[in-house]
Amino acid sequence: MRGTYAAAPRCTALQGTVGEAAHCGIYPQRPSVCREVAPSWEFGAVSPQCDKARLAHGLAVLTPQDWLDPSTAGTPPLPQSA
Numbered sequence: 480m481r482g483t484y485a486a487a488p489r490c491t492a493l494q495g496t497v498g499e500a501a502h503c504g505i506y507p508q509r510p511s512v513c514r515e516v517a518p519s520w521e522f523g524a525v526s527p528q529c530d531k532a533r534l535a536h537g538l539a540v541l542t543p544q545d546w547l548d549p550s551t552a553g554t555p556p557l558p559q560s561a
C-alpha cells in the first residue's frame with residue numbers, strides 16, 4: 480500500500496506494468512486491506528471495489544474468462560468416470 484497516497488498513486492510492492500503484466504510483489508504477505516478486496520470473479524462473484532479501481536485506472540473490469548488457465552483454455556473437459 481505504500482505509495483498509494485502519492486499524487487501519482489502506485490504501490491511500491493506492485494511489480495511490472497499496469498495494463499500489460501503486473502503483479503503484487505508481496506502477495507503472500509500483502510496487508511489485510513489488500514486481502515479484503517477480492518478481485519472480481521476470483522471466487523465466482525463481482526467485486527464492486529475491484530471494478531471501481533480498475534475502471535479508475537483505465538482498465539477493463541475482470542470477467543470469469545480472466546480466471547481460465549491459458550494452458551487449458553479452449554480444451555474440452557476431461558471425460559467423467561462412471
Ligand code: SF4
Pocket residue numbers: 480481490491492493494502503504505506509510513
Ligand atoms: S495487493 Fe500488493 S501491489 Fe496491490 S496494493 Fe496491496 S501490497 Fe500493493
